[in-house]
Amino acid sequence: MDTSAETVIKTMTLEAFADTFVPGEKRSPDDVAIAGAAPGPGAVAAGALELLELPATGVSDGLDDIVMTLNDHASDYAAEHELVLDESIPPFVGLDFEHRTALMTELTAVDHPEKEFWILTALFCFMAFDTAAHMNTVKAIEEGHPGLTAMGYAKPDPDGLWRFPDFSYGRQLARSYPGTTPNGDPA
Amino acid sequence: MTTAAERTDILVIGSGFGGAITAYHLAAGGAKVTILERGPWVPSDEFDHGFELGTSSTRIFDFTAGDGMSVLGGNCVGGGSVVYFATMPRAPRFVFDRQGSIGRRMWPSAISRDALDPWYDRVAEALPLSSQSWDEVPYPGGLWAAACNHAGRTANLPNVAIDVSKCTNCNWMMAGCRFDAKRSLLLNYLPAAVAHGAQIRPLHEVQKISKVDDWYRVHYNVIDDVDYRVTTGSGTIDAKIVIVAAGAGATPVILQRSEPELGKMPHGVGRYFSGNGERLNTAIIDEDRAREVLGLSRPNGAAYEANQIGRGPTVVCWDRLDGSLPEHSRFALEQLYFPPGLGTILAQVPGAEGAAWFGPQKKEMLRHWKSWLTIFILSEDNNEGVFGPPPPTGNSVRISQQMLGRGALSYDPTPQTLRGWAEADAEIKDILERDGLAKVRPWTNDVVGAYTVHPLSSCRIGDDPATSALDDRHELRDHPGIFVTDGSSVPGALTVNPALTIAALAERAVPGIVAAAQRRGVAVKYGAPAPSGATSAARAVTPLIPSLAVL
Numbered sequence: 086m087d088t089s090a091e092t093v094i095k096t097m098t099l100e101a102f103a104d105t106f107v108p109g110e111k112r113s114p115d116d117v118a119i120a121g122a123a124p125g126p127g128a129v130a131a132g133a134l135e136l137l138e139l140p141a142t143g144v145s146d147g148l149d150d151i152v153m154t155l156n157d158h159a160s161d162y163a164a165e166h167e168l169v170l171d172e173s174i175p176p177f178v179g180l181d182f183e184h185r186t187a188l189m190t191e192l193t194a195v196d197h198p199e200k201e202f203w204i205l206t207a208l209f210c211f212m213a214f215d216t217a218a219h220m221n222t223v224k225a226i227e228e229g230h231p232g233l234t235a236m237g238y239a240k241p242d243p244d245g246l247w248r249f250p251d252f253s254y255g256r257q258l259a260r261s262y263p264g265t266t267p268n269g270d271p272a
Numbered sequence: 273m274t275t276a277a278e279r280t281d282i283l284v285i286g287s288g289f290g291g292a293i294t295a296y297h298l299a300a301g302g303a304k305v306t307i308l309e310r311g312p313w314v315p316s317d318e319f320d321h322g323f324e325l326g327t328s329s330t331r332i333f334d335f336t337a338g339d340g341m342s343v344l345g346g347n348c349v350g351g352g353s354v355v356y357f358a359t360m361p362r363a364p365r366f367v368f369d370r371q372g373s374i375g376r377r378m379w380p381s382a383i384s385r386d387a388l389d390p391w392y393d394r395v396a397e398a399l400p401l402s403s404q405s406w407d408e409v410p411y412p413g414g415l416w417a418a419a420c421n422h423a424g425r426t427a428n429l430p431n432v433a434i435d436v437s438k439c440t441n442c443n444w445m446m447a448g449c450r451f452d453a454k455r456s457l458l459l460n461y462l463p464a465a466v467a468h469g470a471q472i473r474p475l476h477e478v479q480k481i482s483k484v485d486d487w488y489r490v491h492y493n494v495i496d497d498v499d500y501r502v503t504t505g506s507g508t509i510d511a512k513i514v515i516v517a518a519g520a521g522a523t524p525v526i527l528q529r530s531e532p533e534l535g536k537m538p539h540g541v542g543r544y545f546s547g548n549g550e551r552l553n554t555a556i557i558d559e560d561r562a563r564e565v566l567g568l569s570r571p572n573g574a575a576y577e578a579n580q581i582g583r584g585p586t587v588v589c590w591d592r593l594d595g596s597l598p599e600h601s602r603f604a605l606e607q608l609y610f611p612p613g614l615g616t617i618l619a620q621v622p623g624a625e626g627a628a629w630f631g632p633q634k635k636e637m638l639r640h641w642k643s644w645l646t647i648f649i650l651s652e653d654n655n656e657g658v659f660g661p662p663p664p665t666g667n668s669v670r671i672s673q674q675m676l677g678r679g680a681l682s683y684d685p686t687p688q689t690l691r692g693w694a695e696a697d698a699e700i701k702d703i704l705e706r707d708g709l710a711k712v713r714p715w716t717n718d719v720v721g722a723y724t725v726h727p728l729s730s731c732r733i734g735d736d737p738a739t740s741a742l743d744d745r746h747e748l749r750d751h752p753g754i755f756v757t758d759g760s761s762v763p764g765a766l767t768v769n770p771a772l773t774i775a776a777l778a779e780r781a782v783p784g785i786v787a788a789a790q791r792r793g794v795a796v797k798y799g800a801p802a803p804s805g806a807t808s809a810a811r812a813v814t815p816l817i818p819s820l821a822v823l
Contacts, residue, residue, distance in 0.1 A: 105630070105631070106630040106631070107630070107638075108632050108635060122631075123632040123635050123636070125635075127635065139325065140673070141325045141326060141672060141673045142325070142672050143501075143670070143671040143673065143676065144671075186627055186631055189630075190626065190627050193718075193719070194718070195718045201337070201678075204719055204720065205671065208617060211613070211616070211617045212323075212613050212617075215612040215613050215616045216612045216613040217323060217324075218323050218324060218325050219324070219325070221322060221324055222321070222322035222323050222324060223321075223322065232638070233612075235635075235638060235639050236612065236638050236639070236641035236642070237577075237639075237641060237642040238580065238612070239580050241321060245321065246321050246442065246450060247321055247440065247443070247444065247580075248440035248441070248442060249410075249440065249441040249442065249580075249581040249582075250440075251570065251571055251581075252411060252578075252581050253407060253408055253409055253410055253411065253414060254409070254411060254414040254418075254568060254570075255407045256407070257406040258406070258409075258414050258417035258418040258421055258427070259417035259418065259420050259421035259425070259426055259427035259587075260421070260426050260427075261426055261427075262426040262427075262428050262589075262591060262593070263426070264364075264590070264594070265428060265590070266362075268431070269428070269429070269430065269431050270362040271361060271362065271363070271364035271590050271593045271768065272365060
């Protein structure tokens with residue numbers, strides 16, 4: 086197998102993995118890595134692969150192992166459930182979204198021996214969508230980062246810092262606990 | 273050729289509340305004090321508003337995953353005070369009578385709420401603390417108060433270590449306060465300690481303590497300032513007195529690693545860890561119902577949509593802090609903010625079947641993030657945590673260059689702890705789902721176990737040597753001259769935010785440490801005012817000193 090084919094397998098598998106946690110819409114009708122299980126861009130469009138590839142994460146060196154192991158699990162899962170996979174694409178990518186979800190539920194279950202490994206990788210996929218941790222946050226917002234935009238994350242002031250002058254209902258909304266000291270502490 | 277070992281009078285490990293407070297008093301009293309802090313020393317203009325890896329949100333914050341419990345804490349000069357939310361209630365009276373799992377009072381007989389109040393006063397004067405007023409309560413706190421009131425509950429505004437006039441309600445305080453509104457230790461005890469000659473060495477991670485003649489020898493590694501997985505040097509410093517204040521997730525690890533050279537550690541070292549009974553629920557507020565049921569509206573026309581706005585927790589329901597209730601049925605329910613990432617990944621979709629923390633429904637839940645309200649449970653756990661064998665260095669095997677590591681803590685909650693959590697979950701659901709106000713669900717404990725931002729008790733004070741590593745003056749049993757003054761010394765969960773209690777205990781420990789130093793020939797006195805020079809709380813503790821400074 087040549088390097089470019091390996092790269093394609095790696096990219097497709099990691100995209101399908103990330104898309105299982107924060108799913109998004111297909112980039113084109115023939116997109117097989119992204120399952121199209123949710124409207125709008127998901128973890129892949131948010132930059133999950135860029136984040137996973139950063140050495141600062143501590144997982145970038147292990148991505149080849151992740152891809153190989155995930156595809157091994159997908160093959161076993163397919164055999165167990167008598168699914169016929171498309172041999173032209175990596176096994177995990179060959180699973181439909183429902184089966185990808187079922188497999189990841191198994192692999193991240195409390196008693197699975199590889200649980201920490203899969204959860205750690207999934208955390209970075211979430212972080213790509215929820216925080217854009219692979220890029221400057223102000224720049225991410227300016228560029229319309231899919232996750233921060235979908236969440237409605239507010240824009241900063243022109244100096245790149247956040248301030249909310251409108252912050253309070255400005256009135257008393259409950260009475261205090263009777264067991265409060267005059268100083269304001271629990272008695 | 274041999275080089276003379278570097279020496280100091282007092283070596284302090286860690287610069288959070290336990291380290292900064294003791295270092296200040298000892299330096300002000302005339303001792304030569306050296307503080308080793310494993311994290312960086314970050315000035316306030318480097319406290320970033322941003323999530324990018326390598327900004328202050330990862331430089332100064334550690335997430336240490338364990339088996340059944342993950343610990344979140346500060347990793348910088350100033351420790352937890354730099355990343356915390358500065359909510360500073362005193363612990364309720366009943367807490368000091370808790371029995372927990374040992375069938376008798378956990379706290380030393382010398383310490384009650386009344387006995388600790390003068391020391392709480394010292395910290396309140398030093399930071400200083402402020403009360404809050406309703407006209408400056410951010411929207412999430414206001415919403416929680418209104419919901420509590422609608423459900424027949426009360427809600428309080430706890431005291432805070434924040435200058436609210438400087439606060440922009442940016443909610444970036446976990447990455448350090450850019451505006452110096454949060455009164456972290458960088459603004460009071462630590463600069464005062466430095467002014468009295470204390471030396472702070474950042475990026476110095478203590479590995480173990482050994483003994484040479486009458487001196488303790490503290491062994492440290494120097495950590496790379498970007499990639500914390502990399503060690504760039506090492507060294508030792510000898511000291512007459514060692515104060516271990518590395519945090520409840522690290523102090524017991526240093527002592528465990530020291531055992532082969534110092535001799536057997538007390539049974540309580542690395543046992544009885546408490547996560548302060550902490551747990552989180554996330555609610556998705558129905559904006560229309562918030563307007564109709566609670567009568568809330570903002571100038572921009574929204575009823576709420578303000579998850580991002582504020583300064584962490586500002587409003588708390590203390591209705592269950594009732595000493596007549598049985599242990600484990602008492603808890604505080606505090607409105608809280610966690611930034612995305614830490615604050616979103618473990619949240620579960622209310623009502624979802626199957627995978628509730630990921631997938632299409634979770635993505636849809638994130639689309640309503642502005643309408644999230646997070647409620648923090650601080651309850652009574654059962655001190656279930658136990659530390660396994662120490663990792664090769666530090667308190668974890670670091671995975672990422674910053675923040676993320678794998679530690680040796682294991683935690684298996686007992687039925688009592690689980691019952692408390694279930695009662696608290698039910699209380700939150702009753703308050704927030706009433707009249708269709710919200711949909712709510714607890715965070716999952718299946719992904720990274722339980723989690724705490726307030727690790728406690730892993731090297732605790734007590735009267736019984738079998739269940740406490742320290743005596744009631746914080747000296748490590750069988751190892752005279754070693755003191756522990758951080759959150760690990762607190763005997764158990766407090767049902768409230770613990771920083772003020774940790775700080776008060778550190779203040780209370782100082783007279784005993786001064787006496788121990790004097791016995792070892794260190795020229796040091798007790799009696800410094802607050803870092804600001806204020807003296808009223810200092811004068812008030814004067815009559816208490818003789819009982820704490822005795823042999």
